[in-house]
Amino acid sequence: MAWENGHPWLPSVAVSRSGGGEYEPPALMANDAGSLVEFSADGIQFGFSVFEGMRAYVADPALLVFRALDHHARLRASCTALGLPCPAYEVFIEAVERAVRANWDGGATRLYIRPVVFAAGGDVMPQRSRKYVFVVLVKRFDPVPEGMSVLVEETVPRTHPMFAGVKTAGNYTSAALAMRGAHEAGCDTILWLDGDGRLQECTTMNVFLCLDGRIVTPRLGSILPGVTRRTVLDLLAETGERVVERDICISEVSDALTRGQELSMFTTSTALGIRRVERLRLGPGDHVLDGKVPSAWSRMEEQYSVVTQRFTEADDSYSAITSRSHRGDLSRRIGSK
Numbered sequence: 001m002a003w004e005n006g007h008p009w010l011p012s013v014a015v016s017r018s019g020g021g022e023y024e025p026p027a028l029m030a031n032d033a034g035s036l037v038e039f040s041a042d043g044i045q046f047g048f049s050v051f052e053g054m055r056a057y058v059a060d061p062a063l064l065v066f067r068a069l070d071h072h073a074r075l076r077a078s079c080t081a082l083g084l085p086c087p088a089y090e091v092f093i094e095a096v097e098r099a100v101r102a103n104w105d106g107g108a109t110r111l112y113i114r115p116v117v118f119a120a121g122g123d124v125m126p127q128r129s130r131k132y133v134f135v136v137l138v139k140r141f142d143p144v145p146e147g148m149s150v151l152v153e154e155t156v157p158r159t160h161p162m163f164a165g166v167k168t169a170g171n172y173t174s175a176a177l178a179m180r181g182a183h184e185a186g187c188d189t190i191l192w193l194d195g196d197g198r199l200q201e202c203t204t205m206n207v208f209l210c211l212d213g214r215i216v217t218p219r220l221g222s223i224l225p226g227v228t229r230r231t232v233l234d235l236l237a238e239t240g241e242r243v244v245e246r247d248i249c250i251s252e253v254s255d256a257l258t259r260g261q262e263l264s265m266f267t268t269s270t271a272l273g274i275r276r277v278e279r280l281r282l283g284p285g286d287h288v289l290d291g292k293v294p295s296a297w298s299r300m301e302e303q304y305s306v307v308t309q310r311f312t313e314a315d316d317s318y319s320a321i322t323s324r325s326h327r328g329d330l331s332r333r334i335g336s337k
Contacts, residue, residue: 008139009114009139010031010137010138010139010140011030011031011103012028012029012103012138013028013029013030013031013036013099013135013136013137013138014026014027014094014095014099014102015028015029015036015095015133015135016087016091016095016133016134016135017120017131017132017133018085018087018132018134019130019131020085020130020131020132021085022088022091023087023088023091023132025091025094026094026095026098026134026136028099028102036120036133037120037133038120038122040122041119041120041121041122042119042120042121042122042126042129043118043119043120043133044122045122045126046119047169047170048083048084048118048119048126048129049082049116049117049119049169050081050084050117050118050166050167050168050169051075051078051114051115051116051117051167051169052071052074052075052113052115052167053114053167053204053269053270053271054066054067054068054071054096054112054113054115054270055112055270056100056110056111056113057109057110057308057309058104058108058110058111058330059109059311060106060330061329061331062311062327062329062330063097063100063327063328063330064311064325064326064327064328065093065096065097065325065328066227066270066308066311066325067230067231067324067325068092068324068325069089069324069325069326070227070230070324071115071227072086072092072093075115075117075167077166078117078166078167081166082166082168084117084118084132085117085132086117087134091134092115092134093326095115095134096115096136096326097326097328098136099113099136099137099138100138101330102138103138104330105140110142110308110309111138111139112138112139112141112270112271113137114136114137114138115135115136116134116135116136116137117132117133119131119132120132120133141271143271143272143273145273145275146275147275147276147278148188148202148275148277148278149186149187149188149278149279149280150187150188150190150191150202150267150277150279150280150281151182151185151189151281152190152191152193152250152280152282152283153178153182153190153191153192153193154193154250154283156174156178157174157195158175158200158203165220165221165222165224166224167224172203175190175203178190179203185281187279187281189202189203189204189267190202190203191207191280193250194222196249197249197250197251198218198247198248198249199218199248199250199253200218201218201224201226202267204271205226205267205269205272205275206218206223206224206226206228206267206268206269207265207266207267207268208232208243208265208266208267208268209248209263209264209266210262210264210265210291210297211248211252211253211256212256212261214244215241215244215296215297216243216244216245216248217229217233217243217244217248218248219245219246220245226268226269226270227270228268228269228270228273228274231268231304231307231321232268232304233245234320235304236296236300238317239299239300239303241296241297241300253280253282254282257280257285262291263289263291264276264277264289264291264292264293264294265280265289266297273304273308274301274304276289276293277289278290306318307321311325
């Protein structure tokens, strides 16, 4: 298989299986979907699948799996929502570390990690499975830190409310379809609203705004509790900046643009980090967002760099965040304890 010719994921995956009880110790194998699951699996037929998006940062030989405890907690919540058993943290982090070690090329300083849990049993009807697979995929993903252009989606809902806070595969079907329209409009992503015109999140990203001189972000409840979102809130709190988590109506954004009020918007995600929104397509209007970036936000971005890709520089003042991460040593042989 020509992995070097554009295959999105690196060639080794860590796999753990369950027959309904605890997951077995993870093992490495080739990234070959046919060997992982029957085509009749409930994960394929009926969408019984959940996943995470994580980052590993490398400063050879040190390895940091950022906020691994938080990602595992969110995976556990997603599994619970779909009635899937979640691997224990010890199995989870061993699989992540083994997959990173197997795929690290000796030069990458950061890798994207995709843990997936899915039901591997299958029948004609969506009955409760007795076979489950936990797999960890890894890829090189180093996006250029450019500004974002965002299309406000005013008619199509993002997901069914009961799954709004769950990273389940089905949530991303409507998003993928709507993103085609965004790209045709020259935009990078979509800003979703709920049925009452309140901001939700962008596709795969949470949002923050500087509105009326305050940093605000949509409250949890109908959006995914992003790990990068949580990190931004933690770091801003350290600077003394209080972020208001509340309902934000799109009419507030529209009114601010009409009045010529300074407005800045940012997205946060594990995959893309922290991005500024430079252009907002709202209805027939195409708006350049050139409001001043709050000084607290700029300080936070510097600190975010320290706790992630520059993690070896982080001191005890960041312990509330770094204690949620997993530190490893790439010089240790795979399989050793």
